Amino acid sequence: MWGEYMSSKSVMTLLGSATLALYSSMAFSLDETSKYFHPQPQSVIAQETYDQHILALWICLAIFIVVFGVMFYSILKHRKSTGYKAANFHHSTVVEIIWTAIPLLILIAMAFPATKTVVAMKDTSEPDITIKATGYQWMWGYDYLQGEGEGISFFSKLSTPVAQVKGTEAKGENYLLEVDNNVVVPVGKKIRVITTANDVLHAWWVPAFGVKQDAIPGFIRDTWFTANKPGVYRGQCVELCGKDHGYMPIVVEVMEADKYTQWVADKKKASAAVVNTAAVGN
């Protein structure tokens, strides 16, 4: 099979189409619930991002088919073994201008919606609730700074047992994506997340909301999201922060407004209790 100058038409065609199929599978795996693709978008920004990605994929696929269609046609037809004699042309200003201009236009078409989304993403003004997320080696600290729940503050740490990591115990369903204290927010409200860090860089990411923001020690950064639907959404720290970088997940629990109010009340009571026992202890 590996014949000399292995170039039989069939192998080339086979390989060409196989890889093309593989590549296009990317554009076709649009099944919204696929675990091999974006998690289902749960905010306006995430939805826009998702749509732009699909658009970009289709555009790339189209360019890919045109370019490699031409190239593989040439590979099949213009080969010495079929007795094809080489032409001798070596430039053409007209086609060069065309194939400079067309990609430029395509890029503008892709940049346009992206620009709008960027502007929207950066608009963190007038939030309903502001939460500060502080990265520590290796956990997150949350402080509710403004809005309903103001004053709540807690740490959120990986809750997967070490035994599961070491493999001495079966891994649970949310292996590495579960924490002791979830961040809780109400549905449909604009949540501004302020990030900072205590030691090294971290990054706060929840894919379903389309937010990712580095947490920089000594600096304040912010981002925002508005969740569409109640549910539990999981993400991870995405800036290398040392040994346990893989072990500081983020879990956001989105609740209906009344349930959220209830949660705030419970949380406040619990922390008051802690303060009381501390006072008694003194």
Add this chain to the structure above:
Amino acid sequence: MSQGTGHYYVPAPSKWPIVGSSALFFLGFGAAFTMNKIPAGYYMLGIGFAILIYMLFGWFGDVARESEAGKYGKVEDKSFRWGMSWFIFSEVMFFAAFFGALYYMRVLTVPELADAEHDLLWPSFTGGWPTAGPGITEKFTPMGAWGLPAFNTFLLLSSGVTVTLAHWALKENRRPALKMWLLATIVLGFTFLACQIYEYSHAYADLNLKLTSGAYGSTFYMLTGFHGFHVTLGAIMLTVIYFRCAAGHFKPEHHFGFEGVAWYWHFVDVVWLGLFIFVYLV
């Protein structure tokens, strides 16, 4: 191509590169050891420097001999010019990194740390330049421009003139004038260094301005320090050239060794102007 033999001069196999590499072997490991308090590091640094000096003498000695033996024609001369120009360009880029850091901290970082947003982290920081930053409380006095630094500017600018006078003298084959102006340049260079050493000790002793004085201290010492290091190199190179002149080297129409050093000296001069303006003046 080249005059004379019709060949480009390709030097015979040489031991100097491997000697240089072994020097860097000792310097690299030695520095890493020293900085981590492993005593062997000091010895390795010592050995490394010794080998490096041996290599520099040997290598440049070979080059000087080859040059005096008339092995370098027009083409080789042009190679040296290209080589030296791009070397100096790379040095410019090295300084650009530090000037860039100064600009960034001063114009972007410090005001940012002092803005309303960052009150959350640094409530009492008001910014302004010079500063040691929001977290370093030790006070210092910045270095003024119009004392010693202005005098140093004068010294270096004059040395730029004297080295040019030396060059003219060389081109007109006025050897005594050549040596005199060269010597004047060297004296100016070393005086500059002496002043800078005095300036540093003054800064440490009287102004409490240290390498650890935050953004200002870091940029001040690193920029002026690397510049001072380059002045030292330049002054040593000028000294070597002086002795070569004294030994009768260089001809009015063939003296790239001299010119290369002069270029380097002008480069050091220009960097100083940048420093004087951006570190001391504004």
Add this chain to the structure above:
Amino acid sequence: MAVVQDVHGHHDHHPSGIMRWVTTTNHKDIGTMYLWFSFAMFLVGGFLAMGIRAELFMPGIQILEPELFNSFTTLHGLIMVFGAIMPAFVGLANWQVPLMIGAPDMAFARMNNWSFWLLPVAGMLLVSSFFVPGGAAAGGWTFYPPLSAQGGMGVDMMIFAVHILGASSIMGAINIITTILNMRAPGMTLMKMPMFVWTWLITAYLLVLVMPVLAGTVTMLLTDRHFGTSFFNAAGGGDPVLFQHIFWFFGHPEVYIMILPAFGIVSEIIPTFSRKPLFGYSSMVYATASIAILSCIVWAHHMFTVGMPTVGQLFFMYATMLIAVPTGVKVFNWTATMWRGSMTFETPMLFAIGFIFLFVIGGFSGVICAIVPIDIQVQDTYYVIAHFHYVLVSGALFAIFGAVYYWLPKWCGRMYDVKLANMHFWLSMIFFNVAFFVQHFLGLAGMPRRIPDYSLQFADFNMISSIGAFGFGLTQLFFLYIVIKCIRGGEKAADRPWEGGNTLEWTLPSPAPYHTFETPPVIK
């Protein structure tokens, strides 16, 4: 064109044995050493990659503790970039640039030797850092502070290694620039130079532009670590983001340093095996220059998640997307070169076509990364890992393989085993895609990079990726075998083994004599 060989040159008495290699000033010897060093480093870096893939074979921690895993990742990146890919290109330049422009040697032959012999020192610093207290650097090949301020001595060794590598690269680049500008044979005008020479000229400019900046950055890191400066420390008025700006001001041009010579190689191979001149030569030159210039103003696309002002995000997004235009021109020109040629598919051609095919996929994922909202989603995930392995492995590395097969007959006068070489191509092609294509989906589905362990939903694709990676690794050992077999006892190669080869090196005998073009050839 007859080439007169001056075999009685004044510098023909070179030492033999090991001292020949240690003291040599011959560009061919030095090129050979660069190439072997690069391959050795490729095996080391590949070994680390195999460690990474083995740990990621399954969820959970099996063979590498997290800290060691991070060191593996860090050193894998550093060694592949600075130890394998860059030296391979410099080695190719050493061999080919003088041959292709009709020069007797490099402009600074002695310094050329030093550029090479600095590399083993840096390599030793990097590799031995695994064995010092505290272990090797573990902050990623980008060594962002403050994390990189934390490690032990291994980090310092990495910093000094980077200094030395930088010095080597700068000297190498100055040498190449000077050789090209000053030592072309009479009649070889700039616009007659082979594309490989052009791309290297531009690459060398990029090197002198950005390597000193990298040296500056690591110096600041070093003084922050040990001498109390505050460049990257907010408490002192510094900024970790400053580091990222300076690093990527180097780092982005750096990735083009690793692809422009590859473009050059492909631009040599495609016309040769299409038996047709390169389409749009001058637009190729301008495209290369545009890519190089643009590459200096796009660096912050690696930093879309640090929280830049809106205008910053937009500027860097537009500038980055623009690079697709000149790169597209190159791809189209290659296609047009093939169009109505008379093609044959020897191994170099297979690698060149494989290069174009997979590089375009990598380029597309690059453009997708350039779109800010999407990048915010995929930044620091396996999507980015997939992107850059498509441009670096099936880009830079495939081009290097192609170049080796293309010029091996000239270097050692023997032909490689065609069957085995073609098999090397096909196995690489298949395993590469198995290893890295799935990583796109891992990234999109949310798997961060630089993690030793992952949640269960990523398990099956990681396993596929690991299997592909092992296959790809074994295939490269096969490459070593092919090269050794060729040197030891391949068939005798003709002076012009490729019918379509028109550049100067094919006018020389095979193997190329120790000294060539001592009397410059005349180009019509």
